[in-house]
Amino acid sequence: MQYLKTAFAAAAATAIFAGAALAQGKPQEIKIGIATFLSGPASVFGVPAKAAAEMIAEDLNKKGGIGGVPVKLSFIDEGAGGEALVSNYRRIVQDDKVDATFAAISSGSCNQLVPVAEDLKVMNFMWDCGAASILETKKYRYNFRTQANGTPEMLAVLIYLLKTKPDFKTIAVVNQDYAWGRESWEIFSTALKAMKPDVQVVAELFPKFGAPDYSTEVSRLLALRPDVVLTTAWGGDLDTLVRQAGQRGLLQQSTFVLGIGESSIQRLGKDLPEGLIVGARGDHWFLHPEKKNDPAFKAFNEAFKAKTGAWPIYPVYHMAQAFTALQTAYDKAIKANDGNWPTREQVVDATAGTEFATGFGRPVTLRPEDNQGLEAQLVGVTKSFPGYDFKLLDNMMIFDPKVITNPAGVRSVEWLKTLKPEFAKMDVPTFKQ
Amino acid sequence: MNSTLAILAVLDGISYAALVFLVSVGLSLIFGVLRVVNVAHGSLYAFGAYLAATFSIKVAPLSPWLTYPALLAASIVIGVVCGGFIERVLLRPLYGRDDVLQLLITFAAFMIMDNLQRLIWGVQPIFAAEPLKLLPNVTVFGVNYTSYQVILLPAVAVATLFGLRYFLRRTLAGAVIMAVTEDREASTSIGIDARRVYFVTFIIGASLAALGGALASPTTSLVPGMGADMIVLSFAVAATAGLGQIEGAALTALMIGLTRAFVIYLQPEFEVLVPYLLMVLVLLVRPYGLFGATQMRKI
Numbered sequence: 001m002q003y004l005k006t007a008f009a010a011a012a013a014t015a016i017f018a019g020a021a022l023a024q025g026k027p028q029e030i031k032i033g034i035a036t037f038l039s040g041p042a043s044v045f046g047v048p049a050k051a052a053a054e055m056i057a058e059d060l061n062k063k064g065g066i067g068g069v070p071v072k073l074s075f076i077d078e079g080a081g082g083e084a085l086v087s088n089y090r091r092i093v094q095d096d097k098v099d100a101t102f103a104a105i106s107s108g109s110c111n112q113l114v115p116v117a118e119d120l121k122v123m124n125f126m127w128d129c130g131a132a133s134i135l136e137t138k139k140y141r142y143n144f145r146t147q148a149n150g151t152p153e154m155l156a157v158l159i160y161l162l163k164t165k166p167d168f169k170t171i172a173v174v175n176q177d178y179a180w181g182r183e184s185w186e187i188f189s190t191a192l193k194a195m196k197p198d199v200q201v202v203a204e205l206f207p208k209f210g211a212p213d214y215s216t217e218v219s220r221l222l223a224l225r226p227d228v229v230l231t232t233a234w235g236g237d238l239d240t241l242v243r244q245a246g247q248r249g250l251l252q253q254s255t256f257v258l259g260i261g262e263s264s265i266q267r268l269g270k271d272l273p274e275g276l277i278v279g280a281r282g283d284h285w286f287l288h289p290e291k292k293n294d295p296a297f298k299a300f301n302e303a304f305k306a307k308t309g310a311w312p313i314y315p316v317y318h319m320a321q322a323f324t325a326l327q328t329a330y331d332k333a334i335k336a337n338d339g340n341w342p343t344r345e346q347v348v349d350a351t352a353g354t355e356f357a358t359g360f361g362r363p364v365t366l367r368p369e370d371n372q373g374l375e376a377q378l379v380g381v382t383k384s385f386p387g388y389d390f391k392l393l394d395n396m397m398i399f400d401p402k403v404i405t406n407p408a409g410v411r412s413v414e415w416l417k418t419l420k421p422e423f424a425k426m427d428v429p430t431f432k433q
Numbered sequence: 434m435n436s437t438l439a440i441l442a443v444l445d446g447i448s449y450a451a452l453v454f455l456v457s458v459g460l461s462l463i464f465g466v467l468r469v470v471n472v473a474h475g476s477l478y479a480f481g482a483y484l485a486a487t488f489s490i491k492v493a494p495l496s497p498w499l500t501y502p503a504l505l506a507a508s509i510v511i512g513v514v515c516g517g518f519i520e521r522v523l524l525r526p527l528y529g530r531d532d533v534l535q536l537l538i539t540f541a542a543f544m545i546m547d548n549l550q551r552l553i554w555g556v557q558p559i560f561a562a563e564p565l566k567l568l569p570n571v572t573v574f575g576v577n578y579t580s581y582q583v584i585l586l587p588a589v590a591v592a593t594l595f596g597l598r599y600f601l602r603r604t605l606a607g608a609v610i611m612a613v614t615e616d617r618e619a620s621t622s623i624g625i626d627a628r629r630v631y632f633v634t635f636i637i638g639a640s641l642a643a644l645g646g647a648l649a650s651p652t653t654s655l656v657p658g659m660g661a662d663m664i665v666l667s668f669a670v671a672a673t674a675g676l677g678q679i680e681g682a683a684l685t686a687l688m689i690g691l692t693r694a695f696v697i698y699l700q701p702e703f704e705v706l707v708p709y710l711l712m713v714l715v716l717l718v719r720p721y722g723l724f725g726a727t728q729m730r731k732i
Contacts, residue, residue: 039658204701205701213452216698217701236558
């Protein structure tokens, strides 16, 4: 009996001490460091994304946080660029001791910060940058991309074009002269050559990033009369190009394809005509055909509009994806740790291969082989609808990411070269607005 | 390249040159008189553009034609308020001191104004095309052009060039400015208030920078960072022309505009390099610029 009493007391003491240890293990807050553009031209993405992050964090904390722990955000400005960005990133990881980082929008920033995150052993979500090559050239443990990369984004737009305008013979491109402009054209043109080799590229124009004037490019395109004009420009550059092209009749003469134009639709308002093909860098649209009647989706969109004056654009949804991925990973890690608070390494382990759903689009899977997110792609065509002073997307197609993303371990361009014309004939569901 | 495309390229080149001249002439004027390299010039351009767009958006519902005086009003407001402040408060205490200090203080002004711009107008692109939409398109060889870009902007640029020439060479106020430009000490000794001349000249130069922005505003999206891009181009024009040379700025702008247009038609990948290649080529042959004169240096 005495033996049993002693054993019971020992067990109780162990439980009490273990409980105390658990209580100590659970942090007071989960610190998240976010790299986003707060200055410069790309702040058109970064500032709405910051507003979304603050909104999501506030809502999350009201509901008890992640695993009962509130989140705390700190932001660093990608606009600082170069060494300043890396220094600030190191500061928030080493001095502020953030638990995870979301970095970044620009592929240039991701190229800089991904190796740093790996060195510092901090979990990083590439929440918006699109360069495919980052995860194709090296396997990382701590870096994940919580959205697609440029390959499925461009491929979806191209397949939409091939399905809806199958008879075009000539194409011209007007992209910004920097990494994304060049890489997106390489993806698009490689796939186009593989699937429709008879198309002639009549002009490849790469005006300076931030160019205030496209008059000469517009004149040249008006003279060349290509069937299709592709641009993957964004922000003020895209707005200027579309408006200058519209004022001079180019938008009516050629079929315009705005590779990532979803983010400009509201700003362009009535200056954007009907019939332009628009990509959304994911299945992101504030009137997503499969989600538009979902109360949570509607509530989020309306709250964002009330806060910022505009409906959410794709970087906002990308930010939401990063938060949901983090929450899902923590929940999974806590469960795997028998309800105890997990270590950082356990959270990283849990993140690989995770599938998560924001409810604002189709679920995203983090492919375990290369940590690349598999994200559906939505493409549509602009059309006027009553009640909106800007065009909406119609005849939307949502592409399955497993079909249009290059397999893990195969470089994008090499995979695109293997595509056949039949590839574009895949079945894709189409949705009316 | 056939003759049709060549004519189109010339039209594009003239249109672009007009804008480049309007933006850079203020920088040249200020340097010519004050010997100050005004790094804040790009911010004055951006402020002119943003304020013009703000005014245009406000007055357009009353009458779209009011947007034209709104462009001019914005230029004057920015020139007087911002230009006056920079010269009177920031630059005046530094006259006669090391040139580097003037460069640093105008750079500081540029940084402050760049942030102020974001605070006032936000980060989303702004577009106010009403003045451009009021004028009809013209068709040349089947290609549409906006009258605003191929007629109005070049006309304003030519008027600005000849207006400045007339002002500086045929009016008393212009003669006073030219006297201070030639020899500040001598002009002061005969009773000219050089400080006042500097103040007025800086306001004129700042107003011209703002006018460049205001006239560009109907054609382009106004975005954070637009001033930084323009200051680099303006320096290239001013250096190629010869610092302080107004006619040189006009000729250089025309050279840049035409060369850039032909390059876009023939070898578009070199477009970005055009202004700087021209600058290097000119400075190799004429180190003081196209119209710059060799200067004596006191040791």
